[in-house]
Amino acid sequence: MTITTTKSAHAMTAGEVTRAIIERKPLFILDVRNESDYADWKIEGGIVESLNVPFFDLIDGVEDVLPRLPADRDVLVVCAKEGSSVFVAEQLAEAGIEGVRYLQGGMKAWSEYLEPVKIGDLKDGGELYQFVRMGKGCLSYMAISEGEAAVVDTLRMTDVFEDFAKAKGAVIKHTLDTHLHADHISGGRKLAENSGGTYWLPPKDADEVVFDYHPLDDQSRINVGGTSLSIRPIYSPGHTIGSTSIIVDDRYLLSGDILFVESIGRPDLAGNAGDWADDLRNTLYSTYKELSDDLLVLPAHFGKTSELGEGGRVAARLGDLFASNPGLNIDSEKAFRKTVTTNLPAQPNAYQDIRRTNMGRVQPSDDEQRDMEIGPNRCAVHDK
Known part of the structure; x- marks a missing residue:
């Protein structure tokens, strides 16, 4: 591992922070961003404790914050892009705090880091991997x-x-893509173009797209590795009108933003909560009910780090979710509709611009795309 040194303050990468959370290693974070940014989105999970002291309160010295720092563990200083955290970490090191570190690349790097986690082997000898975006709650x-x-x-x-x-x-x-995403910018089309592959998108979510795609629907049959691995789409509207789940290898259910480990998807991100609430209930309570209880549910997001399992993977057996997930155990249609249409968390940051980007209608720069995605995903009814 390469360590970047600034006086006695060392860099800690987003990958190292991710693994610390997965392995439940104690971590104390001094977050020097503005209070509003910290309140909206911060590093959480595992055995993480954090303290927010804005950078401008520390410019003239760190003496006031020293008594609030733990003596029994390392301190990680975090800011938006790195520069402010380096400055504060240097001051803490000079004040005698040992083991102080700063987050390399800041929260920008935290938002973009992906941790590959093996889900399991496939019947023909292949493998299935999940990519955990800890800083955003996204899963690929x-x-x-x-x-x-x-x-x-x-x-x-x-x-x-x-x-x-x-x-x-x-x-x-x-x-x-299981649906037209509203919380993050899809790389599916770009990746297909780069690799010479085929990009698939549910046609009912593609009314406003301005690019070519291959329609992903119930009639699609996608094979990987000759005919050895079958990918079977299942139309499952509710989060969007085109939401499509994917069964891989007859063992794994990639549920998109319809079903999560601890919650269910929200139907309001295209302004159709009332219309799509019934679709969402039908998908969860009828379409999914007809599937095998032994399918392993693999969602496109997680809302809380409590949803992380062994090795950091986010997964659960479908039958177990029907027993434990609150969103799958709402008795009446009226109560279900109220749950998914009222008192919802704030919508994802810049979600309208993200949707337009995923339609191909705007082409923001790389920096603009990063700014659009800053913050939590908020795709579930419980994400707050």
């Missing part, structure tokens, strides 16, 4: 079989998927 998937790969709900950091497939000796043949 790569199925690999016989030197070919398919990527589902690709994030805009397409180089991560390209490098991973290359390391596995696989060529990306397909990219699929």
Whole structure:
């Protein structure tokens, strides 16, 4: 591991922070962003404790904050892009705080880091991986079989998927979006173009897109690695009108933003909460009920780090979710509609601009895309 040194303050990468959370290592964070930014979005999970003291309160010295820092563990200083945290970390080191570190790349790097986690082996000897975006709560998937790969709900950091497939000796043949995303910018089309693969999108979500795509619907049959790995789409509206779940290898249910480990999707991000509430209930209580209880549910997002399981993976058996997930145990249609249409959390930051970007109607710069995605995902009815 390469350590960047500034006096006695060392860098800590987003990957190291992610693994600390997964492994439940104690971590104390001094977040020097503005109070409003901290309140909206911060590093959480595992055994993380944090303190917010804005940078401008520390410019003239760190003496006042020293008594509030723990003596029994390292301190990680966090800011938006890195510079302010380096300055504060230097001051803390000079004040005698040992083991002080700063987040390399700041919250920008935290938002973009992806941690690949193996979900399991496939029947033909292939593998299925989940890519955990800890800082945003996004989840992507790569199925690999016989030197070919398919990527589902690709994030805009397409180089991560390209490098991973290359390391596995696989060529990306397909990219699929389970729906038109509103909380993050899809990298599916770009990844398909880069790899020479096919980009799939549910046609009922594509009324306003301005690019070519291959329609993902119940009639689609996608094979990876010859005929060894079958990907079967299932129309499952509710989060969007075109939301489509994907069954991989007859063992895994990629549920998009319809069903999460601890909650269910929200139907309001295109302004149709009332219309789509009934679709959402039908998908969850009828379409999903007809599927095998033994399918492993793999969602496109998680809202809380409590949804992380062994090794950091986010997954649950469908039958277990019907027993434990509150969103699958609402007795009446009236109560369900109220749950998914009232008192919802704030909508994702810049979600309208993100939707227009995913339609191909605007082409923001890389920096603009990063700014649009800053903050939590808020795709579930419980994300606050």
